[in-house]
Amino acid sequence: MRQPYNYNHQVHQSQRSAFAALFLVLLPIFFPNLFAPLGRASPSLFSEWNAPKPRHLSLLEVALHWKTPIKQVFDLWSPLPNQGWKPCIDSADTPSLPERSQGYIQVFLDGGLNQQRMGICDAVAVAKILNATLVIPHLEVNPVWQDSSSFTDIFDVDHFINVLRDEVSIVKELPTEYSWSSREYYATGIRATRIKTAPVHASADWYLENVLPVMQSYGIAAISPFSHRLAFDKLPVEIQHLRCKLQASGTAVLRERTDDTEKGRAGKFVVLHLRFDKDMAAHSACDFGGGKAEKLALAKYRQVLWQGRVLNSQFTDHELRNQGRCPLTPEEIGLLLTALGFNNNTHLYLASHKVYGGEARISTLRAMFPLMEDKKSLASAIELAEVEGKASLMAAVDYYVSLKSDIFISASPGNMHNALLGHRAYLNLKTIRPNMLLLGPLFLNKTIEWSEFQHAVINGHKNRQGQMRLRKEKQSIYTYPAPDCMCRA
Numbered sequence: 001m002r003q004p005y006n007y008n009h010q011v012h013q014s015q016r017s018a019f020a021a022l023f024l025v026l027l028p029i030f031f032p033n034l035f036a037p038l039g040r041a042s043p044s045l046f047s048e049w050n051a052p053k054p055r056h057l058s059l060l061e062v063a064l065h066w067k068t069p070i071k072q073v074f075d076l077w078s079p080l081p082n083q084g085w086k087p088c089i090d091s092a093d094t095p096s097l098p099e100r101s102q103g104y105i106q107v108f109l110d111g112g113l114n115q116q117r118m119g120i121c122d123a124v125a126v127a128k129i130l131n132a133t134l135v136i137p138h139l140e141v142n143p144v145w146q147d148s149s150s151f152t153d154i155f156d157v158d159h160f161i162n163v164l165r166d167e168v169s170i171v172k173e174l175p176t177e178y179s180w181s182s183r184e185y186y187a188t189g190i191r192a193t194r195i196k197t198a199p200v201h202a203s204a205d206w207y208l209e210n211v212l213p214v215m216q217s218y219g220i221a222a223i224s225p226f227s228h229r230l231a232f233d234k235l236p237v238e239i240q241h242l243r244c245k246l247q248a249s250g251t252a253v254l255r256e257r258t259d260d261t262e263k264g265r266a267g268k269f270v271v272l273h274l275r276f277d278k279d280m281a282a283h284s285a286c287d288f289g290g291g292k293a294e295k296l297a298l299a300k301y302r303q304v305l306w307q308g309r310v311l312n313s314q315f316t317d318h319e320l321r322n323q324g325r326c327p328l329t330p331e332e333i334g335l336l337l338t339a340l341g342f343n344n345n346t347h348l349y350l351a352s353h354k355v356y357g358g359e360a361r362i363s364t365l366r367a368m369f370p371l372m373e374d375k376k377s378l379a380s381a382i383e384l385a386e387v388e389g390k391a392s393l394m395a396a397v398d399y400y401v402s403l404k405s406d407i408f409i410s411a412s413p414g415n416m417h418n419a420l421l422g423h424r425a426y427l428n429l430k431t432i433r434p435n436m437l438l439l440g441p442l443f444l445n446k447t448i449e450w451s452e453f454q455h456a457v458i459n460g461h462k463n464r465q466g467q468m469r470l471r472k473e474k475q476s477i478y479t480y481p482a483p484d485c486m487c488r489a
Contacts, residue, residue: 052289062450063338076341088487089245103215105132108224110140113395114415122230133169149392195223201231244485269347271405275412285312286326324436327412330365339457350374351398418479433464
């Protein structure tokens, strides 16, 4: 008599399994955001809702209660000694503009804020090379964040023009006879006045041979794309100095808002630029402790964005970490900061956009540094509403606060790290560069004790705190201003 019961039970079980399978098949159709690789700023239910447990628990337990020796604190916050370098970007003779401009030059800049800042400096240099009148650069809408920040949102245009008035002629907009030369005009067809073949790191001669004739023929030339389109080597000294002068001036990045932001801190403070967004996590192909679901979500995201063409995918997580190619997680950067001598009394400003995993990922870092703030926690609701949807403007606030900090550290190299490294070099400010080749193997060692970890960190960062490094061939003048734009004192 029990057989029918078992049979019916099995039928019901089969039906339930079938419904469950059907549910899983249909779920992505009705709720695509649960399984899709998602927008870059959106959290993924299966990879980010549940924060992974700390991966370095033994180190974390010590760090949370670590009392930093007074001497270490004193040494850490002491300013850099005079290194014998000073900026030498002002011309010996007062520069004068040529009597007649060769025409107008337009540039269209893509990328994030710091890539655009470098593009602006290059545009000024190209205008100088061509003896052209520069039109205020056009900032493209960022395709990632759909950012609508304009040049005038971020920079003080009058200050920009005034600083360069003796070097380059700059206008806010084109005269009426050239008003047809717009972004929309170049987007709708092939135009004789558009230069779209500028090679990466083009020489001054290339611009004289290829862009100057267009300007002389039509009175105007528009260059797009323009990012990284001017060489760092074999340029006249006055052109290099002009690029550095503009980079060092900072073009007056919104001082009203950023001064308010600084009021939130007391005494000395450190800025941490936390580069741990979803793009970086996916592109690194590293394991961040979120289990199989996270690995699958990031792999799918990687496939959609780069169609699998990611070099790191060929290596294991262990190999990548040994090579220092994995970005530091909020937990790992917190352990690094603690080992260097920062503690739970440190005023830390967090400069970041969207952190992969959100607050759940940051919670461990916040536990180590309870006085941590960011622009959103320090700004008023009215101020935040004014910058809603303007990621570049928000990045400008982070840049300015980072420049004014006593110490700056970036979790991973990138455009903001590179720009601040060079900008702070002019001011001889302490800027810590994480030693990724050292930290990767250290974090792989699951049995390492705090004393050994801290000793290795301190020794491995003694010469990575803002000591002047001379630029090598092909390296960026914006990251390494010496010796092109700095002289021995």
